[in-house]
Amino acid sequence: MSPHAPKPAQTPLEPMPDDWTRALAVVAHPDDLEYGCAAAIAAWTDAGREVTYVLATRGEAGIDTLAPDTCGPLREREQRAGAAVVGVDTVEFLDHKDGVVEYGTALRRDIAAAIRRHRPELVITLNHRDTWGGVAWNTPDHVAVGRATLDAAGDAGNRWIFPELTERGLEPWDGVRWVAVAGSAQPTHAVDATAGLERSVRSLLAHRTYIEALTDEDPETYCRTFLTQNAQAAADRFGGKPAVAFEVFGR
Numbered sequence: 001m002s003p004h005a006p007k008p009a010q011t012p013l014e015p016m017p018d019d020w021t022r023a024l025a026v027v028a029h030p031d032d033l034e035y036g037c038a039a040a041i042a043a044w045t046d047a048g049r050e051v052t053y054v055l056a057t058r059g060e061a062g063i064d065t066l067a068p069d070t071c072g073p074l075r076e077r078e079q080r081a082g083a084a085v086v087g088v089d090t091v092e093f094l095d096h097k098d099g100v101v102e103y104g105t106a107l108r109r110d111i112a113a114a115i116r117r118h119r120p121e122l123v124i125t126l127n128h129r130d131t132w133g134g135v136a137w138n139t140p141d142h143v144a145v146g147r148a149t150l151d152a153a154g155d156a157g158n159r160w161i162f163p164e165l166t167e168r169g170l171e172p173w174d175g176v177r178w179v180a181v182a183g184s185a186q187p188t189h190a191v192d193a194t195a196g197l198e199r200s201v202r203s204l205l206a207h208r209t210y211i212e213a214l215t216d217e218d219p220e221t222y223c224r225t226f227l228t229q230n231a232q233a234a235a236d237r238f239g240g241k242p243a244v245a246f247e248v249f250g251r
């Protein structure tokens with residue numbers, strides 16, 4: 001862009017809906033929520049809201065130097081610790097296979113079952129599109145889990161799509177009012193990250209083994225830089241406040 005070109009129009013981000021009590025966050029891997037939106041989660045649990053995490057995998061294929069049977073339990077422990085930092089006590093794993101999660105009815109059914117168990121009004125997931133804003137290619141697990149979560153919000157409310165869930169005692173839950181996608185290049189809403197930012201750094205830092213394998217940078221500096229820059233990037237469209245941005249699909 002030339003220095004004289006007008007800035008693209010910056011539509012303000014709306015505040016996230018706040019008339020809800022339970023949220024369910026569904027993502028592919030340990031660390032997806034910590035990279036994506038833990039500062040928002042902290043703000044919500046501070047306000048007395050209940051947030052539950054569901055992970056499709058244990059992230060067992062995420063560290064080159066650790067075999068999956070060692071890596072999976074370690075990453076599960078790091079994920080539980082990272083969740084606890086932002087006030088999340090319940091973390092469940094669907095045990096799909098890391099790196100080769102398949103979009104399809106099995107995944108939709110498992111996520112619909114989780115929605116029926118926890119009965120959230122708000123569902124959170126991570127960028128389901130092919131790329132990160134057209135810049136970097138997304139991973140197939142994120143695409144599969146994001147899309148399946150958007151779909152499962154509807155599946156959970158339909159008695160006839162997965163009748164085996166009703167037979168297992170999981171009654172339909174048609175109460176999901178929004179699915180909010182973190183890491184979207186087309187955000188519509190945001191949450192003030194000011195109060196939760198420091199805890200989001202510690203939450204991401206809980207994935208220490210993963211981060212130490214990923215970068216030579218000091219882990220704490222790496223986490224703080226990444227999350228602060230992300231929160232500042234959303235500030236331009238949110239009254240100058242550091243923020244976590246979401247693309248919200250109403251239902």
Ligand SMILES: [Zn+2]
Pocket residue numbers: 028029031032142
């Ligand atoms: Zn991931």
